[in-house]
Amino acid sequence: MILNVWKTQQLGIKTIEHLSMVFIALLIIIFIGIGIGIFLYNRRNLSDIVLNILNVIETIPELVLLVILMPFLGIGFKPTIVASILYSILPVARNTYVGLTQVDQQYLESARAMGLAEKEILWHVRIPLALPLIAAGVRIAIVFTMGVVTLGGLIAAGGLGGPIQTGIHLYDKDIIIVTGLWIGILAVLVDSIGSWIEKLLNRRYGYD
Amino acid sequence: MIDINIILNAVGEHLFLAYSALFISIILAIPLAIISLYNRYLASVLLVLANLVQAIPSFAVVAIAVPLLGIGFKPAIFAIILRIILPLFKNAYTGLKDIDFFYIDSARGIGLNKMEILRYIRFPHAFPAIFAGIKFAAVIANSVAILTSLIGAGGLGELIFEGLTNFNIPKVLTGAIPAMIIAILLDVSFSLIEKRISLEN
Amino acid sequence: MAPSKKFFNKIDKIEIKNVSKNYGAVIAVNQVSLDIIGGELLILLGPSGCGKTTLLRMINRLVETDDGQILINGQDVKSFNPVLLRKNIGYVIQQIGLFPHMTVKENISLVPKLEGWTEKEMNQRVKELLELVSLPPEQFLNRKPKELSGGQQQRIGLARAMVMDSPLLLMDEPFGALDPILRKQLQEEFIKVKERLQRTIIFVTHDIEEAFRLGDRVAILREGQLIQVARKNELLVNPANDFIADIVDSNKKFRHLDNLTIKDTMLPLEKKYIFQSDETAQSAIQRMIKEQIEFGIVLENHNYKGTIKLNQLYANQEKKLKEIYSQVPTYNSTDSVAIALDDMKKNNNFIGIVMEDEPIGILLSDELLSRLI
Numbered sequence: 206m207i208l209n210v211w212k213t214q215q216l217g218i219k220t221i222e223h224l225s226m227v228f229i230a231l232l233i234i235i236f237i238g239i240g241i242g243i244f245l246y247n248r249r250n251l252s253d254i255v256l257n258i259l260n261v262i263e264t265i266p267e268l269v270l271l272v273i274l275m276p277f278l279g280i281g282f283k284p285t286i287v288a289s290i291l292y293s294i295l296p297v298a299r300n301t302y303v304g305l306t307q308v309d310q311q312y313l314e315s316a317r318a319m320g321l322a323e324k325e326i327l328w329h330v331r332i333p334l335a336l337p338l339i340a341a342g343v344r345i346a347i348v349f350t351m352g353v354v355t356l357g358g359l360i361a362a363g364g365l366g367g368p369i370q371t372g373i374h375l376y377d378k379d380i381i382i383v384t385g386l387w388i389g390i391l392a393v394l395v396d397s398i399g400s401w402i403e404k405l406l407n408r409r410y411g412y413d
Numbered sequence: 414m415i416d417i418n419i420i421l422n423a424v425g426e427h428l429f430l431a432y433s434a435l436f437i438s439i440i441l442a443i444p445l446a447i448i449s450l451y452n453r454y455l456a457s458v459l460l461v462l463a464n465l466v467q468a469i470p471s472f473a474v475v476a477i478a479v480p481l482l483g484i485g486f487k488p489a490i491f492a493i494i495l496r497i498i499l500p501l502f503k504n505a506y507t508g509l510k511d512i513d514f515f516y517i518d519s520a521r522g523i524g525l526n527k528m529e530i531l532r533y534i535r536f537p538h539a540f541p542a543i544f545a546g547i548k549f550a551a552v553i554a555n556s557v558a559i560l561t562s563l564i565g566a567g568g569l570g571e572l573i574f575e576g577l578t579n580f581n582i583p584k585v586l587t588g589a590i591p592a593m594i595i596a597i598l599l600d601v602s603f604s605l606i607e608k609r610i611s612l613e614n
Numbered sequence: 615m616a617p618s619k620k621f622f623n624k625i626d627k628i629e630i631k632n633v634s635k636n637y638g639a640v641i642a643v644n645q646v647s648l649d650i651i652g653g654e655l656l657i658l659l660g661p662s663g664c665g666k667t668t669l670l671r672m673i674n675r676l677v678e679t680d681d682g683q684i685l686i687n688g689q690d691v692k693s694f695n696p697v698l699l700r701k702n703i704g705y706v707i708q709q710i711g712l713f714p715h716m717t718v719k720e721n722i723s724l725v726p727k728l729e730g731w732t733e734k735e736m737n738q739r740v741k742e743l744l745e746l747v748s749l750p751p752e753q754f755l756n757r758k759p760k761e762l763s764g765g766q767q768q769r770i771g772l773a774r775a776m777v778m779d780s781p782l783l784l785m786d787e788p789f790g791a792l793d794p795i796l797r798k799q800l801q802e803e804f805i806k807v808k809e810r811l812q813r814t815i816i817f818v819t820h821d822i823e824e825a826f827r828l829g830d831r832v833a834i835l836r837e838g839q840l841i842q843v844a845r846k847n848e849l850l851v852n853p854a855n856d857f858i859a860d861i862v863d864s865n866k867k868f869r870h871l872d873n874l875t876i877k878d879t880m881l882p883l884e885k886k887y888i889f890q891s892d893e894t895a896q897s898a899i900q901r902m903i904k905e906q907i908e909f910g911i912v913l914e915n916h917n918y919k920g921t922i923k924l925n926q927l928y929a930n931q932e933k934k935l936k937e938i939y940s941q942v943p944t945y946n947s948t949d950s951v952a953i954a955l956d957d958m959k960k961n962n963n964f965i966g967i968v969m970e971d972e973p974i975g976i977l978l979s980d981e982l983l984s985r986l987i
Contacts, residue, residue: 264600266556269592272585315711320701333715348468355470369476378480388473396468410715
């Protein structure tokens, strides 16, 4: 049953499609998320409003966000990537911002006393010490992005959501079980990789 | 044009589905958290499970309900509960557990028994955490209840899916826009309540 | 090597002129005037909240003055870019603030790296500095701060402050958080470093014993005002007022001096200082780092054999303690303090073991007391 579904639904290719979408979305999310976090660190008066807006976006149901983008972006790959980004930027941006602003005072004090300029303190002290928290944010983003990309199957983006939709339409329990479980396993695997990277960074840059 | 009654009807179905699932989950999760306070094995199993399940996409959870319970309202409510019960449990459990031992000890000192400590010490202390869990679960329930239309549970998602099959964007939006408004109202009202709670404490 | 913009090769004079600082209604520093002579170690002494740290931080502009002027070699500190000024002045704080994500080497060479030194120059400088603060470079270069004891971290903090070879060093209670014996050890080391380097040092402390041990002159502050600045003996003989007399405690100590025994002034021997003679140096190192101490007493079947110091253990990690301990003087608990202190001073010891049937305490040399005797 497993092999059969795997073959007819081309789960191998779909998995590659799926993971490449997740990967592309994540790269953009990390880039923009950390960028927003650093921007907010420089403009703290904007932090409340920006983080609140991102927070509201995150409460919108994933599928709704996806279909609301359709009038602007059509169907398929584009709205799926954009929805993933909109949905997952908050944890990265917020954790970056919090990580940068909450560096222990003693490190800032000694950095200033050594004659480091604010920019040097940002690059050599604040960002490295914020990395564990940023990684935790990225890990949440990975989970969200997996969720949104799976839904992308419903609007013809490819990936593993497609076979599930097929399974439900045909009421084919084999397809549903195999694909559903495979997505579950894949999600847990990807999340464990995220957690492993987070631990590594924690060991390297954590406080204790 | 689309009948306003159809939309209202869909909103009703959506809310009923999401909130019955939320209600049932709370009723199940809190006793589970209390039992876990006194059963370390159960607690650690559920916590590990909670972290694993959190990573699984909602769509996969909804799909898996079909081979188990078929289509319709029942598998839909089951899928939502599956999605939110563990986060609810996790918040309630950590809230009840993470209380300074000093308070428990002094409560014992003045002669409170286990139940009284739970009622008068642990619960008030855990309330903000439990509430944060409920807020989180409500957002997810609202989101998954859209998806469950795919397995025949009706609601706003049904308008979206019908629109998608005919590529009828206005119809998609008649489902999507009310869903978005509900989500935002939900977040705003929960945030207001949360603020009031934190003011009281 | 010096910072790319070197403001001073040598400190001739620092003039603090009528300097004030308010925080809202609180006057932290009130019209303080004080001259610091190039090459001296000046102590700023006073209870917490007296304004000594604020005064110190105004010199490298971590705090800006509200009023008055601070001149280094005749130049107003406000005429310098504050960031560049700080690269020209070394600064050591009590919390040390070593960056947890960097190794010892990276911590010390951060500013040199930003200044564009070559790898070779940085390695050379870091090694020099580690030797200066009595840490074997091979052992420490690549460690992380969390693998170091408090005393080792503080030495690295000192090395980091000296990396740009600045002629002026500001120190804010650098030894304040350490175990009393370790504090004394570091003070002794610091005196030697100071003599080798000939820097101008301004040193904040609330510990009068430390002030008398390290300082050339002592400035005493209270409630933001400078009460007296003088050489040490003068403070004892000629306190400006009762407050100073009270701080140096002279009357009280004179009164008791005749019948003071060692037992009255020693530190009781805590368990953490005791090591067994068949323990390896390696396990002693681990215990010392965990306990945040660098000194231990070696016993064999309850009999005192000798003492060990953390630094000498690193070179002999495989050996047992019985092969490496060294001797310090022992005194009887009923001996007179005056005689013991005199003896320690003559033989250049700062630590002695107090014996009854077995060791019961540790006597640390007391600069203040020995000046009074």
